[in-house]
Amino acid sequence: MTRYVVSRLFSAGLSLIGVSIIIFVLMQILPGDVARTILIGTSGEGSATPERVAALRHELGLDQPVHIQYLSWLVGLFRLDVGRSLTTGFPVFQEIQNRLPLTLELSILTVIFGTLLSIPMGVASAIRQNTWIDHLMRIISVAGIAMPIFWTGTLIVLVLAVGFHWLPPLGYVPPWRDPWANFQQLIWPALALGYYHTAVVARMTRSQMLEVLRQDYVRTAWAKGLRERVVISRHALRNALLPVVTLISIQFSFSVGGTVIMETLFFLPGIGKALVDAINFKDFPMVQTIIVLFAALVLIINLLTDLAYGALDPRITFK
């Protein structure tokens, strides 16, 4: 198993370098001059004389050859210092360090919230197939898939602000500083994101459970006179969970992307928002570092998911 993990990590490293090259090339192809954009401002109020643009390009190191720019970024990545964001002027790693906890917390909260709801919903729906419980759960899950995340999020903001004249405190307070404020800030976006997550996973759980409940070994378990709780949770659910776990891991990766919208809607200074801002300004050190980080997260999640298969299904071995 150790050899398997090491080989997966090695191939992950190669994948990350490939990702960084692709992103760098794409950023270079994109039209636009970050120096000019900084000088003019987002509202187009400023002016940008060629002299001022040239001076700022020099200050930002944008007048260096393209391959030098990439290599200095790559070397910086290994030294954990990729320089400063072109737009904010803050060190990229400092920006990520400040923002990553929020995005991770939101993603984890989303998955916890979604999983906590979706698996019971899916199981209840399956074991009460074609009853009002099943119909209700299916309506809830279909609605969750049908409603775009940004719409759900906007609706929550509107209901809170217009209906209750209340919104969570602006910005982000880490949980170790003020757990209650942190909870108020994150629960609403987690709810909006988690609803979609719930809907998808609940449907998958239901279909898997329906399939497993018709298997011979489940029938045997009933025939042995086992209690219902044991049949459902130990024999049926455990076997039905294998594809569900895969889906949850995919959903986790997806929720990292989904945080971009929620961070904007709920004014949460997370990494997703930073990425969008950086792309708009063509801030390549920032974009590249964040994308590589996201890619690394996805690769790690995939690895953990593969390892989880072994724990759930004893027939799976790693070579």
Add this chain to the structure above:
Amino acid sequence: MSRRLSVPRILWAGLASAALLLSGCAPAAAPSQPAPSAPAPTAAPAPTAAPAAPAPTAAPVVRPTATPQPTATATPVGSRVKKGGILLEALWAAPGDLDLLAATSMISLAPLALTYDGLVKEDPLKAGVIAPDLAEKWDVSGDGTKITFALRKGVTFHNGQPFTSSDAKYSVERWMKDSDQLAPTLGEVIKSVETPDANTLVLNLKFQYPDLFRSLILDWASIVPKGQPKGRDLKEVVGTGAFKFKSFESGVAYQVVKNDKYHNKDLPHLDGVTVYFLPDRNTGLAAFRAGRIDITAPVYFTVPQFKVVDSQMKGQATAYLYPNSFWWNIYLPMNKKPWTDIRVRRAVFMAIDRKQAMATVDQGLGSVDGVMPPNLGGYTSDELKKVPGWRDPKSQDIDEAKKLLAEAGFPSGFKTDIFYRTGGDYLNMATFVRDQLTKIGITATLTTRDGAAFYDYVYARSYDIHAHRHPFAPASPDTILAQYYRTGGERNFADVADSKLDALINKQMGILDPTERKKVVHQAEQYLYDNAEASIISWGAYSQGWQKWVRDFVPGQTIYDNLRLEAVWLDK
């Protein structure tokens, strides 16, 4: 085979715990008053601070009155103000660096200006009135080319360094060289800066300049310590202003706290200001409605948002429009065919129905003034009615435009392209212009670019027609004439290069007498119309909102004035 199964209790428990999780964080009830995060004022109310008495102004500032406004009145002298509290302000983006003197836009100006003073300022309680700041008084020589400022004594920067005339000289020289808004005029007007002693600053002008003080009250004209690093090398904001820098977190907020050693001992009233960077203006509006934001930066609210605040928060908040704070333009690169032909340019300008543009794109919140608004010496609406392009009925303009196109060799019109910036209401204006041009047979497609790419196209003039809006400041004819229409002007997006026009623009810059200056400004304006060089479509109004508990906030004459908030207090 089917078997009736019951839902195991553990599953119900899972559902119930998730439901509990949600119910626990719902607001208990709609609060009667919004619950802001700022600490409540604890200090006993103190008498109103009397701001420094304004000295006679060298150049009175005219306040535009085109649009009816809610009145923002100062607390009467003798009544009481409440000290303390943190004012929460919304801005849409964070500054790229901390160098105010090189700032190009509101995103830098609004947060950074809080920490600085200028030589003079716009009276925070009387819009348009010039008041002393770090200069206690000043003397203008008989020919108007030498201004001697007596600087305030005993003032220190936030780092403890004493303020002297050498700091003022350093700052003025930076305004002349580095300031996006001030350098084009002050760099041209100021010949030299002298410091006869530590408390005297002398500006020697090349010629008498009527808008000198109008430029000096802008927050760009702030005083920084001599030798302060520039651009991204500047890591700490150090001024002499009413507030001291506390923290800056990119993408989150910029915070300042009260300067206890401020030279006006009665100010500021607030304990501090936190400027939140809220790029999504709908989120900003929601936060404003929920009371999480006390005041927005000027320009923050869009027209629909202004209408929401104005109609749905009556009595709770003020929505203010800055008259003529931006202008819509249609730029035709004059050295590019077919725009090299004056008849084609004139036809396009005549085809645009400006009243309709203002009524539709800006939903009626604007004006159809010409290149120069009347308050800057431009034509009045009655005078404009005689100018082709503004005439009633519009049909005569359209008929004449068609004739001009036919004479220019385009009896059936031609195909062209309209370039606009993605987002905002730029698409609305581009679509409007396209529809207007079809009336004279010109068929246009629309092209857009976003973010950084947009400016590449603009500065490379990679367009046939460019429909765009620009914020406008300061309130001086030079802002328009010198920047947009003079040869080589920083914002001359149509590449106008006309020596006769340049001569008129230069001439008006040196005329102190408002009546005489107005005559020359009129000549320049008429010249722009006669030669189809005027790019104006219509004027719009940016808006700003503040809650009813924000007191003694008086909007400045333009969006770039009175951003220091030193006289503001919270009536909570």
